[in-house]
Amino acid sequence: MSRVEAAAAIDRGIGSPESSPASNEKGFPGSGSNRKATGLTIAIPNWNHRGFLPRSIRSARAAIASMREAGFPGEVLVIDDASRDGSGSFLRSLDGMYGWDDVSVLLQAENGGLAAVRNRALELTRFSHVLFLDADNEVLPSGVVTLFRAAIDTGAAYCYGNLLDVCEGEVVGIRSNEGPTLRLTATNYIDALALVDGQRALAIGGYSVDPRSAMAYWEDWEFVLHLIAEESELVFVPTIVGNYYVLPLSMLTDSKNAEHAERDLRTIRRIYAQTGTREWDPERIGRVYHPDIGYLDEGWLIDGA
Amino acid sequence: MxxxxxxxxxxxxxxxxxxxxxxxxxxxxxxxxxxxxxxxxxxxxxxxxxxxxxxxxxxxxxxxxxxxxxxxxxxxxxxxxxxxxxxxxxxxxxxxxxxxxxxxxxxxxxxxxxxxxxxxxxxxxxxxxxxxxxxNAPLPLECDQIASMKPRYPRSLTWALVATQTTERVRFSHELLSALGPECFLFLPDVRPVRPGAGMLSPAALKRALEKTKFYVWRSHHNYPYYESFRFLDAVLAGSIPCKIDGGAIADSAGLPHTYHSVQALADEANERTGEDLFEEHREFALDRGTLVDHLRELLADV
The missing domain is CATH 3.40.50 (Rossmann fold)
Structure with missing residues (x-):
C-alpha cells in the first residue's frame, strides 16, 4: 500500500464515479491505457466493513502471492466508498505499518455505490482481469489461480467457481455452484465474487449505475445477464474459490430494502426475461471448464443407448 | 431363463x-x-x-x-x-x-x-x-482396461466430489478441503435429473475429471449401510482411488476395499501409504470376482 500513486490518489480524495480516470488519476495504475498486461487485480470494494478488512486483504494478498508463484503478475486494489466506520483511517494505518508493495488503496470522498466502485476498479486496474472480492468475504489462493488459468485458456469474459457459505463459523451452504444456464433469468445463483475480463466489462458499460434502471440491489445479477445478452462467454470452474460470509444484517434483510429489491427484480425480468419462459430455453449460454481437465459440458453420447 | x-x-x-x-x-x-x-x-x-x-x-x-x-x-x-x-x-x-x-x-x-x-x-x-x-463386476472389456492400468500419483487434483448439493455435502466438501487440501474438483449443482441439456456432468466428462484426480470421494445421501458400486467402477476405470466415507454402517466383513469412518481417517491413510498401493487393492477387488457376464449368466439360469 506504499505505492506513491495510491497515496496521491488518497490525498486528492478521488471519488466521483463520473470523473475521468485520465484527468484525475494520471499516475494511478491502469489509468489512461486501453491495453493492459495479462494479470490480475483483486479489487476489494469497501463500505463500512472495517472489521472484515484484515481477513479479505490477507486472503487477497495470499492469492496474489500464489499468482506470482504460478508466473502471473497481480495486485490488490482496495477502494473505500466513503465509509463512516473509520475504514479510511484504518487503511491509512495499515499502509503506514506494513508498507505493502502489492496493495493499492483508493479512498473516495463521496459514496458512489457498489456498482460505481466496481466500475472504478475496472478503470484503474493495470491488468487484463479483475476479481471482485467483497470486503466481508475471502478467497482461497489456489482457487483464484485456477480461475485465472481458466480465464486465460478460454478467453471467457466472466469466470466463477464454488463459494462456501459460512455463517457464525459453520459452513451452511454453497453458491456459484453450477454452470451458466438460462435458469439465470429466473434466479441468480452466481455471486459477484468472480473474475472479469476488464476490457470486455467496460465495453458493455460495466455495472449499471443508471438510476432509471434501478439496479441498486441486483447490479451483479444484471451485469451477468447483460454479458449473456451481449453474447459474452461465461465459464463455471468446478473448484473452490472462497468463502462467502452470511451476515445477519445484509442489505436485503431490511424490509424497506427488500421492497426496493423486489421492484428491481421486476425491472431485471422486464429487460432479460420478458416472457418469463426463457429459463426453459435449452440454448447454451456458458461453459464448464477446468484448466487441468478441459471443457466438461460435452460427451453425452454413451454406450449406444 | x-x-x-x-x-x-x-x-x-x-x-x-x-x-x-x-x-x-x-x-x-x-x-x-x-x-x-x-x-x-x-x-x-x-x-x-x-x-x-x-x-x-x-x-x-x-x-x-x-x-x-x-x-x-x-x-x-x-x-x-x-x-x-x-x-x-x-x-x-x-x-x-x-x-x-x-x-x-x-x-x-x-x-x-x-x-x-x-x-x-x-x-x-x-x-x-x-x-x-x-x-456389479466389470464387463470383460473393462477388466482388460483395469488390468492394464498404470496410474501414477500425485495427480493435479487431489480429490473430487461429484453429487447434487445438500447442506451435508457442502459441509463434507469443507471437511475434504481442510483434510486433503485445495486442489480439488467440486461439482455440487442443485438437485435435478442427470441428463443432456441440464447443465450436469456427462459420464464422459466425469471420466475425464477422474483421470486427473487421485481420490474420488463420496458419502451416501442416507444413513443406511450401502456401497455405491458404480462410483467404485467410475473411479477405478479412470485410475482414481475410490474412497467411500461411511460412519461405520458398512460391515467390514463385506470385503469392500477401503471404506473410511471419517475424512480424517482417509487423510491419515493417504499420508501413510502410496497412491499406487491403494489403487492396487482396488484393482484386485475389481478383478478377483469375475465379470458381469459371469454373474448375469448365473442369475439368468435361476429365473
Whole structure:
C-alpha cells in the first residue's frame, strides 16, 4: 500500500464515479491505457466493513502471492466508498505499518455505490482481469489461480467457481455452484465474487449505475445477464474459490430494502426475461471448464443407448 | 431363463426421461447379455410401444428403475404384460424410499434384481417380491482396461466430489478441503435429473475429471449401510482411488476395499501409504470376482 500513486490518489480524495480516470488519476495504475498486461487485480470494494478488512486483504494478498508463484503478475486494489466506520483511517494505518508493495488503496470522498466502485476498479486496474472480492468475504489462493488459468485458456469474459457459505463459523451452504444456464433469468445463483475480463466489462458499460434502471440491489445479477445478452462467454470452474460470509444484517434483510429489491427484480425480468419462459430455453449460454481437465459440458453420447 | 425356439431372448428397458445413470446401467446389462449369445434388445420406455409385440410375448424383461420409466407415461410399460418374466432392476439401498416406491402400482414384477457389491437380501422388506442379487463386476472389456492400468500419483487434483448439493455435502466438501487440501474438483449443482441439456456432468466428462484426480470421494445421501458400486467402477476405470466415507454402517466383513469412518481417517491413510498401493487393492477387488457376464449368466439360469 506504499505505492506513491495510491497515496496521491488518497490525498486528492478521488471519488466521483463520473470523473475521468485520465484527468484525475494520471499516475494511478491502469489509468489512461486501453491495453493492459495479462494479470490480475483483486479489487476489494469497501463500505463500512472495517472489521472484515484484515481477513479479505490477507486472503487477497495470499492469492496474489500464489499468482506470482504460478508466473502471473497481480495486485490488490482496495477502494473505500466513503465509509463512516473509520475504514479510511484504518487503511491509512495499515499502509503506514506494513508498507505493502502489492496493495493499492483508493479512498473516495463521496459514496458512489457498489456498482460505481466496481466500475472504478475496472478503470484503474493495470491488468487484463479483475476479481471482485467483497470486503466481508475471502478467497482461497489456489482457487483464484485456477480461475485465472481458466480465464486465460478460454478467453471467457466472466469466470466463477464454488463459494462456501459460512455463517457464525459453520459452513451452511454453497453458491456459484453450477454452470451458466438460462435458469439465470429466473434466479441468480452466481455471486459477484468472480473474475472479469476488464476490457470486455467496460465495453458493455460495466455495472449499471443508471438510476432509471434501478439496479441498486441486483447490479451483479444484471451485469451477468447483460454479458449473456451481449453474447459474452461465461465459464463455471468446478473448484473452490472462497468463502462467502452470511451476515445477519445484509442489505436485503431490511424490509424497506427488500421492497426496493423486489421492484428491481421486476425491472431485471422486464429487460432479460420478458416472457418469463426463457429459463426453459435449452440454448447454451456458458461453459464448464477446468484448466487441468478441459471443457466438461460435452460427451453425452454413451454406450449406444 | 427359457427359450421357446432357438436363442433365449432378453429385453432391457430403460427410462427415456429422468436420470442418465439408469441408461448406463441398462446399457451395461445389454452388453453383458450380448456376450452370452442371448438375443437382446435395449429399448427406451418411450419406444416400447414400437417394439414387435410377437417378440415381446414370452420374453424375459428387465425394467431398469420402473418409477423413472413411468415418467414417459403411466401406461408406457403396458406392452410388457405379454412378457414371460418381468424383473425390476435397481441399484439402490433397500431401506430407502427410492427402492420402496418401485413396488407401488405399476405392471407387477416377478422379481427385483439388485445390482451392487453387497447382497441386501436380509434387509429386503417385500416378502412377496423375490429378491435376486447381481454382483456389479466389470464387463470383460473393462477388466482388460483395469488390468492394464498404470496410474501414477500425485495427480493435479487431489480429490473430487461429484453429487447434487445438500447442506451435508457442502459441509463434507469443507471437511475434504481442510483434510486433503485445495486442489480439488467440486461439482455440487442443485438437485435435478442427470441428463443432456441440464447443465450436469456427462459420464464422459466425469471420466475425464477422474483421470486427473487421485481420490474420488463420496458419502451416501442416507444413513443406511450401502456401497455405491458404480462410483467404485467410475473411479477405478479412470485410475482414481475410490474412497467411500461411511460412519461405520458398512460391515467390514463385506470385503469392500477401503471404506473410511471419517475424512480424517482417509487423510491419515493417504499420508501413510502410496497412491499406487491403494489403487492396487482396488484393482484386485475389481478383478478377483469375475465379470458381469459371469454373474448375469448365473442369475439368468435361476429365473
Amino acid at each position: 427359457s427359450a421357446e425356439s432357438g436363442r433365449s431372448r432378453l429385453l432391457v428397458v430403460y427410462p427415456s426421461r429422468g436420470n442418465r445413470f439408469y441408461v448406463h446401467l441398462a446399457a451395461r446389462l445389454y452388453q453383458a447379455a450380448s456376450v452370452l449369445d442371448i438375443d437382446t434388445k435395449l429399448v427406451s420406455a418411450a419406444d416400447l410401444d414400437e417394439c414387435d409385440t410377437s417378440w415381446i410375448r414370452g420374453v424375459t424383461a428387465f425394467v431398469v428403475n420402473p418409477v423413472e420409466c413411468a415418467l414417459s407415461g403411466r401406461t408406457v410399460l403396458s406392452p410388457l404384460r405379454k412378457s414371460g418374466f418381468r424383473a425390476a432392476v435397481l441399484a439402490e439401498c433397500v431401506e430407502t424410499n427410492w427402492y420402496r416406491d418401485q413396488f407401488v402400482g405399476g405392471i407387477g414384477y416377478e422379481a427385483v434384481i439388485d445390482v451392487g457389491f453387497v447382497d441386501q437380501a436380509s434387509r429386503h422388506q417385500f416378502p412377496n417380491m423375490p429378491y435376486r442379487f447381481l454382483f
